[in-house]
Amino acid sequence: MKLCLFNVENFFLLNSQGDAFKKPEDKVAWIARTLKEINADVSMLCEVGGLESLDLFNSKYCNSDYRCALKKGNSNRGIEMGYLIKKDLPFDIEHLGHADDSIEFNYAHEIEENSKLMLDELKIQPHRFSRDISELRLKKNGEVVCILLLVHLKSKWDRDGFDFNGKERRKAELKALVKTYNRLRAEFNFKVPVIVSGDMNGNAQKGRQEPEFDDLYSQTDLLDVLEVINEPDERRQSFFYFGRENIRESYQLDYIFLPKELQGLVKKEESGIYLFRDSHGSPLPYPQESYQRYALPSDHYPVVASLDFLSF
Numbered sequence: 118m119k120l121c122l123f124n125v126e127n128f129f130l131l132n133s134q135g136d137a138f139k140k141p142e143d144k145v146a147w148i149a150r151t152l153k154e155i156n157a158d159v160s161m162l163c164e165v166g167g168l169e170s171l172d173l174f175n176s177k178y179c180n181s182d183y184r185c186a187l188k189k190g191n192s193n194r195g196i197e198m199g200y201l202i203k204k205d206l207p208f209d210i211e212h213l214g215h216a217d218d219s220i221e222f223n224y225a226h227e228i229e230e231n232s233k234l235m236l237d238e239l240k241i242q243p244h245r246f247s248r249d250i251s252e253l254r255l256k257k258n259g260e261v262v263c264i265l266l267l268v269h270l271k272s273k274w275d276r277d278g279f280d281f282n283g284k285e286r287r288k289a290e291l292k293a294l295v296k297t298y299n300r301l302r303a304e305f306n307f308k309v310p311v312i313v314s315g316d317m318n319g320n321a322q323k324g325r326q327e328p329e330f331d332d333l334y335s336q337t338d339l340l341d342v343l344e345v346i347n348e349p350d351e352r353r354q355s356f357f358y359f360g361r362e363n364i365r366e367s368y369q370l371d372y373i374f375l376p377k378e379l380q381g382l383v384k385k386e387e388s389g390i391y392l393f394r395d396s397h398g399s400p401l402p403y404p405q406e407s408y409q410r411y412a413l414p415s416d417h418y419p420v421v422a423s424l425d426f427l428s429f
Contacts, residue, residue, distance in 0.1 A: 118427045119387065121157035122314045122373050123148075124269075124417035127196065129166030130173045138166070147393070147414035149178035154398075155391055155421055158203050159253070163269045163316045163417075164196040171199045188214040190249030198251040198267045198315075208255040208262065208427075215250035215297065219243045222289030224279055246290055247271045250297055255427070261309050263427060264301055268294055268315035287319060288329035295332045298339070302376075310426070313339055313374040316417065321372055322353070339374035342422040346385040355390055355418045359407035367403070373422040387423035 125148055129138045152160055160183075165171050168187040175183050179201070187199030202210055221243050251267040271287040280286055294313065301311050321330040323344050333339055343353050354367040375383070392400040393413055404410040 118159070118263075119155070119157045119421065119423040120265075120312070120314070120373060121152070121155050121160045121391070121419050121421050122163075122267075122371055123152070123160060123419040124163040124316045124371060124415060126164050126415040126417060127166070128162070128164055128170060128174075129195075130170040130177075131166070140166075144414040145174065146178060149174070151391070151393060151414065151419065152179070152201070154394060155419060157421065158206050159265065160201040161265065161267045161314050162199050162201065163267075165199040166195055167197060168199070171201070175201065184210065186210060186212040186251075186253060188212065188216070188249065188251060190214065190216045190251070191245055192248045192269075196248070196269070198248060198269055200251070200253050200265075200267070202253075206255075208257055209259075211254040211256060211261075213252040213254070215252065216245060216248075218245060218250070218293065218297070220246060220286075220289045220293040222286065224285070244286070244289070246293070247286070250294060261305065264305075264309060264311045266294070266298065266301075266311060266313045266315075268313070268317075270294075270315065270318045272318045283318070284327075284329055291317075291329055292332055295336050298337055310376050310379050312376070312379070312422075314372065314420075316371050318370055320368065322369060333374070338377040340377075340380055342373045342375055342383060342388055342420070343369070343390070345375060345380050345383050346388055348389055352390055354403065355420060356416060357404055357410050358416075359410055363407050365405065371417055371420045373420050375422065375424075379424055379426060382425040384423040384425060388421050391419040391421050393418070 128140055132139055171185045171187050175181055175185050183201040184204055187197055190197055223243055248269045253265040254261050255263040270290050271283045273282040275281055275283055298311055319327045323334055353369045355371040356368050358366045395401055
């Protein structure tokens with residue numbers, strides 16, 4: 118089974134939110150071509166502009182080769198998480214959302230303000246995920262054989278100035294994600310693999326992780342596919358940003374985390390960061406200048422995990 122994680126950056130195909138939000142057609146076509154080249158059985162997408170955009174993309178650009186799955190989450194920008202599942206994949210699917218789950222977190226100033234209230238019914242409710250956990254279950258003969266959890270954690274944008282780099286909110290979302298992962302593992306008696314993927318909006322690389330990601334390694338058996346295949350540092354960047362004075366910054370924000378029982382089943386030669394191709398199919402190098410970055414179809418690169426698992 119081959120999996121692809123891809124933040125497709127403001128993937129709006131309709132005019133419902135104005136032309137400024139609509140993805141340029143040449144970039145949409147490039148993304149379609151990229152997914153065809155990768156040829157994943159399940160593509161896990163972040164920043165999709167709703168189910169209508171995903172359905173239109175599938176029918177107009179992908180020959181309706183996929184089943185689409187997307188549930189509306191909590192994003193105030195309308196950027197959702199969705200799946201493209203190959204129609205010939207011999208599994209039934211069940212798609213669940215966790216947008217209403219509590220992350221058991223409030224900001225410090227909210228707690229302070231709330232402490233002045235005496236009546237329980239006046240107390241504020243804990244926050245929910247910035248987007249969601251999008252859960253896809255693959256089933257064979259009615260039995261769950263694999264679970265995918267797709268997330269897009271809180272960004273580092275601190276608009277209101279009370280959570281520097283969004284760290285506390287992101288940490289709370291990560292803790293809630295780990296709790297969900299461990300609950301599912303126990304629910305299925307550790308016999309069903311649970312794969313966690315998504316745009317983590319921070320450095321979650323083992324041994325170099327930012328503190329908000331510590332629970333990934335202290336509370337679970339998960340390991341990033343790039344760590345599993347021992348990918349060199351220079352090939353782990355999935356996101357490039359050009360800031361002041363056109364200085365390039367690069368990070369790994371995108372991850373496919375595998376449970377212990379799948380880590381020995383990774384096909385190294387088919388896994389890793391997928392470089393965009395030009396129209397002739399030749400891999401393009403990482404951008405060195407801002408104009409090269411903005412010419413690409415997304416500000417994120419796809420991550421691929423090919424597994425000797427669920428063969429069909």
